Amino acid sequence: MRTVPGVEDLGGGVWSIPVPIPANPLGYTLVYALETPRGPVLVDAGWEHEESWAALDAGLRAAGSSPEQVHGVVVTHFHPDHAGLAGRVRAASGCWVAMHHADAEMVRRIDALGGLAGGGLHIETEQLRRAGAPQAAIEEYARTDPRLDPPAEPDTELADGDPVDVPGRKLRTVWTPGHSPGHICLHLEDADRLFTGDHVLPRITPHIGLYPFTTDGPDDRDPLGAFLESLARLPDAVPRPGTVEALPAHEARFTGLDDRVAGILAHHEEKLDTLAAALEAAAPGPATLWELCAALPWRHGWDRMPIVQRRLAASETAAHLRALERRGLAAVTETPAGVLTWRRTHG
Numbered sequence: 001m002r003t004v005p006g007v008e009d010l011g012g013g014v015w016s017i018p019v020p021i022p023a024n025p026l027g028y029t030l031v032y033a034l035e036t037p038r039g040p041v042l043v044d045a046g047w048e049h050e051e052s053w054a055a056l057d058a059g060l061r062a063a064g065s066s067p068e069q070v071h072g073v074v075v076t077h078f079h080p081d082h083a084g085l086a087g088r089v090r091a092a093s094g095c096w097v098a099m100h101h102a103d104a105e106m107v108r109r110i111d112a113l114g115g116l117a118g119g120g121l122h123i124e125t126e127q128l129r130r131a132g133a134p135q136a137a138i139e140e141y142a143r144t145d146p147r148l149d150p151p152a153e154p155d156t157e158l159a160d161g162d163p164v165d166v167p168g169r170k171l172r173t174v175w176t177p178g179h180s181p182g183h184i185c186l187h188l189e190d191a192d193r194l195f196t197g198d199h200v201l202p203r204i205t206p207h208i209g210l211y212p213f214t215t216d217g218p219d220d221r222d223p224l225g226a227f228l229e230s231l232a233r234l235p236d237a238v239p240r241p242g243t244v245e246a247l248p249a250h251e252a253r254f255t256g257l258d259d260r261v262a263g264i265l266a267h268h269e270e271k272l273d274t275l276a277a278a279l280e281a282a283a284p285g286p287a288t289l290w291e292l293c294a295a296l297p298w299r300h301g302w303d304r305m306p307i308v309q310r311r312l313a314a315s316e317t318a319a320h321l322r323a324l325e326r327r328g329l330a331a332v333t334e335t336p337a338g339v340l341t342w343r344r345t346h347g
């Protein structure tokens with residue numbers, strides 16, 4: 001578990017408030033508070049938990065404010081470590097909550113399913129079956145209990161380029177889909193600082209998953225393709241990518257955005273090559289997603305990974321397969337039992 005750093009005054013009216021994510025290896029979310037004459041505007045809010053709320057409350061007080069004085073919360077994306085406490089901050093202060101419209105749509109879908117992984121459990125176990133997961137793994141997944149309340153619905157929906165209501169300051173939306181459909185970075189133009197959310201982190205890379213594990217019919221979602229594109233474009237969205245201060249939601253702030261972007265792009269190209277080689281090795285027979293995952297290198301070994309992690313790894317592999325498919329390097333077919341199999345093609 002990472003040590004949670006202290007609250008920090010970053011200067012220029014920006015505070016960093018680390019909000020713990022209990023029992024999670026990520027350790028904490030860096031919530032940023034921007035001082036304005038109408039009260040602070042928060043970039044992300046943190047995980048919904050008493051311990052997290054206490055840290056946010058104490059952090060805002062250290063910055064000379066309180067949750068009741070918050071003017072607005074803009075969330076980089078709908079994930080619970082970012083949007084979790086937004087509803088509680090709004091209840092305390094009457095502030096607005098803003099997010100990109102594509103993530104607002106995700107929140108409505110999660111709501112309709114009855115919560116993250118809530119009523120959607122049977123949909124998820126069916127996806128595992130179609131991925132070729134053995135019955136024991138499917139039953140193990142059905143016993144897991146990651147039930148969470150859906151995040152708060154936003155009052156304001158943002159689109160690429162939109163200014164965010166931060167009195168006296170200039171904060172602009174940069175749409176960066178991939179990690180989530182409506183992930184955004186936010187450029188504080190008056191101070192040349194870029195809030196990067198989970199899109200660009202200094203050492204780790206964000207999870208890019210395809211849910212369900214393939215697309216049917218006219219649905220042509222390609223989250224990895226979207227991620228790589230929006231990542232490659234990001235340095236052009238700021239005037240000085242080499243020196244802009246990047247303020248990520250995890251780990252620590254950094255400079256050298258252009259180098260980090262190049263590193264992450266290369267990392268995924270390497271993963272795509274490894275996957276294409278695994279497909280090649282499975283020939284002549286096509287392989288299920290589960291078989292391909294078992295053949296790939298994982299830091300802790302596929303067989304030793306808990307089922308929740310294996311499902312995430314499968315969705316990440318599916319996103320890479322989808323990108324290969326788009327490049328004409330893989331093709332998916334369905335067995336009579338409805339299990340999906342992939343083979344290598346040479347587009």
Ligand SMILES: [Zn+2]
Binds near residue numbers: 077079179198
């Ligand atoms: Zn996230």
Ligand SMILES: [Zn+2]
Binds near residue numbers: 079081198249250
């Ligand atoms: Zn996160």
